[in-house]
Amino acid sequence: MSKESDQKVTDFFRTYQDRGMKKWQGFMLSDYTSTVSKIDKKRAQVYEKKKPMSLESISEILMIAYANHRLVSVQLKQVDIDDKFLPDIVGTVDGYQVDHVVISGEWIELEDINHVEEYMD
Known part of the structure; x- marks a missing residue:
């Protein structure tokens, strides 16, 4: 590098003021509002109570799905x-006992089930 270009670089960095986080705030604000919007939509979603089923009906459907x-x-x-009701648990029946069922690795007591049905896309 020549002495002249060295001087230009030195002058540039002597007077340069980094805007720091200011230059990224627009991106972060956009990502933040997008995430908050998704969370708000998820919270606003209402899951209606489905018709309660008997333990016998629940067991029958789960056994058929398992088989x-x-x-x-x-x-x-x-x-x-x-x-508010939680979202439905969707998955395959991995195991079944007298009072528990395992759906996609999650243990669920049969008494805690309100409704079960075969899942259709």
């Missing part, structure tokens, strides 16, 4: 702090 390797959709009796 035929079919997907099921399970609504639990449990509600969140706002008294």
Whole structure:
């Protein structure tokens, strides 16, 4: 490099002020509002209570799904702090006992199930 170009570089860095985070705030704000919007939509979603089923009906559907390797959709009796039903648990029946079922690795007590049906896309 020549002495003249060295001087230009030195002058540039002597007077340069990095805007720091200011140059990234537009991107971060956009990502943040997008994420908040997704969370708000998820919170606003309401899952209607499905018709309660007897333990015998629940067991029958789960046994058929287990034997035929079919997907099921399970609504639990449990509600969140706002008294709203949680999203259905969807998966295959991996195991079955007298009082428990394992759906996609999650242990569920049969007493906690409100409704179960074969899952259709």
